[in-house]
Amino acid sequence: MSQSCVTINQEWDIVAARHMGREKSKELNIGTVDQARIATAISELARNIYLYTESGTICFEAIEDPHHYKKGLKIIAKDEGPGIKDISKVMEDGFSTSGGLGAGLPGVKRLMDSFDIISEEGKGTEVIAVKWSR
Amino acid sequence: MRIPILKLHHYLLVSIQVDLDDQTAIQFQEDLLNKIHQSGATGVVIDLTSVEIIDSFIAKVLGDVVSMSDLMGAKVVLTGIQPAVAMTLIDLGIHLQNVPTALDLEQGLVKLRQELEE
Ligand SMILES: Nc1ncnc2c1ncn2[C@@H]1O[C@H](COP(=O)(O)OP(=O)(O)OP(=O)(O)O)[C@@H](O)[C@H]1O
Numbered sequence: 066m067s068q069s070c071v072t073i074n075q076e077w078d079i080v081a082a083r084h085m086g087r088e089k090s091k092e093l094n095i096g097t098v099d100q101a102r103i104a105t106a107i108s109e110l111a112r113n114i115y116l117y118t119e120s121g122t123i124c125f126e127a128i129e130d131p132h133h134y135k136k137g138l139k140i141i142a143k144d145e146g147p148g149i150k151d152i153s154k155v156m157e158d159g160f161s162t163s164g165g166l167g168a169g170l171p172g173v174k175r176l177m178d179s180f181d182i183i184s185e186e187g188k189g190t191e192v193i194a195v196k197w198s199r
Numbered sequence: 200m201r202i203p204i205l206k207l208h209h210y211l212l213v214s215i216q217v218d219l220d221d222q223t224a225i226q227f228q229e230d231l232l233n234k235i236h237q238s239g240a241t242g243v244v245i246d247l248t249s250v251e252i253i254d255s256f257i258a259k260v261l262g263d264v265v266s267m268s269d270l271m272g273a274k275v276v277l278t279g280i281q282p283a284v285a286m287t288l289i290d291l292g293i294h295l296q297n298v299p300t301a302l303d304l305e306q307g308l309v310k311l312r313q314e315l316e317e
């Protein structure tokens with residue numbers, strides 16, 4: 066599987082992105098609970114793009130660890146929106162600028178096995194998260 | 200898309216069978232409150248057996264619908280939350296602590312009866 070992407074412009078794209086995430090997880094024989102974790106993480110990332118930026122993409126990539134022991138699904142959420150000034154702040158549970166629960170980003174970190182966020186004010190945000198199949 | 204709301208005596212029953220998008224969730228919130236108002240229902244069971252994912256937004260809508268219905272005088276019980284959904288909710292840090300829940304629709308009705316008789 067090379068990269069496949071969903072563009073997030075409208076609300077319905079959130080549903081499309083998590084469907085694609087579930088499909089990709091199934092292809093990798095990821096268990097049903099982890100499928101739900103992946104779909105939920107995608108929903109959070111896609112909704113953030115929808116809410117806080119003009120548009121962005123969610124891309125999926127099948128990966129293998131260097132020793133070929135295990136397979137995983139890599140999710141890349143990328144936008145060219147306003148960016149995030151204080152990353153440590155948005156990673157706190159309960160921090161929201163939109164009256165949400167503020168559960169999204171810290172939640173994605175817990176739902177996935179690895180989580181990286183790069184953001185620059187005025188340039189955009191990129192979140193890369195991985196879930197390994199067990 | 201509209202989620203059907205059924206009336207059974209003085210209860211309302213809802214079974215969510217679709218993958219909830221935001222618009223449908225908000226519409227459902229509004230429809231349920233209107234239905235409570237029109238029917239004078241005192242209890243509501245929302246069955247989530249077929250729901251495969253609840254993210255932070257949907258969790259907020261569900262939590263809000265419980266508080267709002269409570270304000271209007273109707274008790275809401277959520278039923279049938281799948282194991283995988285329960286696990287992801289905890290990962291999200293969402294505990295739905297003040298929300299009455301039950302294993303299935305039948306238990307939900309029992310719980311409602313108990314809560315309303317107290
Ligand atoms: N892609 C993004 N671009 C710009 N700002 C963002 C982006 N994603 C998140 N943010 C900012 O980070 C904050 C925290 O995001 P998070 O997803 O954790 O919570 P939320 O979206 O506010 O609420 P919830 O996800 O619980 O509904 C947001 O309120 C927003 O200010």
Ligand SMILES: [Mg+2]
Binds near residue numbers: 113168170
């Ligand atoms: Mg969010």
